[in-house]
Amino acid sequence: MDWGMRNRLSQLIQRDGRALFLPIDHGYFQGPTHKLEKPGETVKPLLPYADAIMLTRGVLRNCIDPTNTKPIILRVSGGTSMVGEDLSNEGITTSVKEAIRLNASAVSMSIFIGSRHEHQTLINLARLVDECEEYGIPVMAVTAVGRELEKREARYLALCCRIAAELGARVVKTYYCREGFEKVVEGCPVPVVIAGGPKVESEMEVFEFVHAAIEKGAIGVNLGRNVWQSDYPVAMIRSIRAIIHENYTAKEAHDLFVQIKEGKA
Numbered sequence: 001m002d003w004g005m006r007n008r009l010s011q012l013i014q015r016d017g018r019a020l021f022l023p024i025d026h027g028y029f030q031g032p033t034h035k036l037e038k039p040g041e042t043v044k045p046l047l048p049y050a051d052a053i054m055l056t057r058g059v060l061r062n063c064i065d066p067t068n069t070k071p072i073i074l075r076v077s078g079g080t081s082m083v084g085e086d087l088s089n090e091g092i093t094t095s096v097k098e099a100i101r102l103n104a105s106a107v108s109m110s111i112f113i114g115s116r117h118e119h120q121t122l123i124n125l126a127r128l129v130d131e132c133e134e135y136g137i138p139v140m141a142v143t144a145v146g147r148e149l150e151k152r153e154a155r156y157l158a159l160c161c162r163i164a165a166e167l168g169a170r171v172v173k174t175y176y177c178r179e180g181f182e183k184v185v186e187g188c189p190v191p192v193v194i195a196g197g198p199k200v201e202s203e204m205e206v207f208e209f210v211h212a213a214i215e216k217g218a219i220g221v222n223l224g225r226n227v228w229q230s231d232y233p234v235a236m237i238r239s240i241r242a243i244i245h246e247n248y249t250a251k252e253a254h255d256l257f258v259q260i261k262e263g264k265a
């Protein structure tokens with residue numbers, strides 16, 4: 001692996017081998033998502049606790065202070081919307097030259113396996129990897145499920161992660177699943193991070209699935225809504241960080257959450 005690639009990857013994956021990515025890219029197909037109406041304000045108090053932020057060039061340029069930020073994972077796929085016909089019909093929306101100009105540490109894009117546009121999104125990934133490898137830029141593949149949240153089960157996720165890695169992704173983002181998540185990780189020769197998906201009922205649920213994912217081999221998270229849609233986003237990200245980088249259990253993370261919420265930590 002060349003120096004630039006190793007250097008960029010080390011900006012994302014910390015010395016302990018773990019990573020906490022904070023995605024705020026949801027507007028690229030959802031528009032002004034709840035609690036992300038002003039992404040710059042949402043992210044400001046959370047930045048100190050994130051290892052990297054994931055976002056589009058539009059939000060990066062307009063809402064993030066270039067003199068005070070964290071490593072950037074630039075989303076470079078899109079071209080669809082919540083009200084359009086098919087979320088899987090994505091193309092590449094941002095050039096590699098632009099990613100370099102914006103000093104991205106990585107780029108990311110979605111693949112939609114099993115969808116009408118599977119082939120197109122996989123070829124997009126392969127071509128993006130070809131181009132990015134020339135410049136030492138890691139590609140993080142996002143195994144997207146669109147509206148079909150029920151697809152989040154081990155056999156499907158394992159298939160997606162493996163294919164993403166085979167096509168050259170350096171990191172793969174997927175979802176946690178209760179049954180067989182270890183098989184998803186084992187079948188994927190590159191590091192795996194998990195998304196959170198739509199906001200769940202309780203904080204404890206988030207701490208439990210983050211902890212379980214790490215136990216079963218994920219290196220960390222790329223987790224958005226369950227952090228910034230919380231009433232206590234700083235407490236959420238700090239507690240998740242403790243699981244990822246300080247090996248807290250879910251219960252310990254929850255105790256920390258309560259302490260931070262009550263202003264005691």
Ligand code: R5P
Nearest residue numbers: 023026195196197223224225
């Ligand atoms: C989807 O819109 C994005 O790719 C997100 O970055 C990803 O789904 C992670 O965010 P969340 O934890 O909110 O699902």
